[in-house]
Amino acid sequence: MxxxxxxxxxxxxxxxxxxxxxxxxxxxxxxxxxxxxxxxxxxxxxxxxxxxxxxxxxxxxxxxxxxxxxxxxxxxxxxxxxLNIAKNDENVANGYINLIKQNYTLIKKANLVKTINLIDSSPRIVICYWEGVLRGPAMDLSNFFYNHGVNVTLLDSDWDSINNRIKNTQTNDLYIFLTKYGTSTHLSKVIEAIRKQKGKSIFISGKVPSKEVEENASLVHTLIVDGVEINDDNVLISKSLPFHYFNDLLIYHYLNSEKK
The missing domain is CATH 1.10.10.10 (Winged helix-like DNA-binding domain superfamily/Winged helix DNA-binding domain)
Structure with a gap:
């Protein structure tokens, strides 16, 4: 939408x-x-x-x-x-539907294909969730690739864990970052360090990336995490919903690419 x-x-x-x-x-x-x-x-x-x-x-x-x-x-x-939407449970359903529709329009399908190409060409993948609320979608994505024989590791934003991993980065290792807002200067430096180590990175965020991230990330996906369609303070839609939706789109295209 x-x-x-x-x-x-x-x-x-x-x-x-x-x-x-x-x-x-x-x-x-x-x-x-x-x-x-x-x-x-x-x-x-x-x-x-x-x-x-x-x-x-x-x-x-x-x-x-x-x-x-x-x-x-x-x-x-x-x-x-x-729109005069009835003030009942329909508001929550419409909040979900509208947020998914917004992301359906925003997510570039060509970039999903590029993401799959990066995954296929990477010897190892690290999936990192930057905020605790995104642990669920990050774990789901990690489990999916593990079950499909991909060498994948799940990390949070712990400084020591990420930097130790970066020091051992091999050429074309792929890091996938999930972040609600992506404004962390630490994250920007991490993505720059990955590029210097000849690794690749995918930045999935609820905000347009900073200039530094744009310059160093291999690929960027921008999601909408804040619904704006319903003016009802009692309707609170999970910030992780767009990331689950993105996962399902990515998995769908990944599985279909395997069939070809």
Missing amino acids: RSFLAKLSTIEENNLTTRELIIVDYIKSNSKQIVEENIKIDELARRAKTGFSAIYNLLKKMNIDGYRDFMICLANDVEHAE
């Missing part, structure tokens, strides 16, 4: 410029009016008191393909905000 607010949730606020923050505030406060009037980019720039370039830069950071795609995303947000 295309959603401006969902994609915005993948960007850390401190990665936006002052002008981009002004644009975001204006859009969030006037989204319904923008959609109903179908305002053009020049009018949006005028109302937000900024320039075209700042708008385009913001959309690029959010992986939105141009102004037309932005309007479609925003229209979806407005439509869902106006």
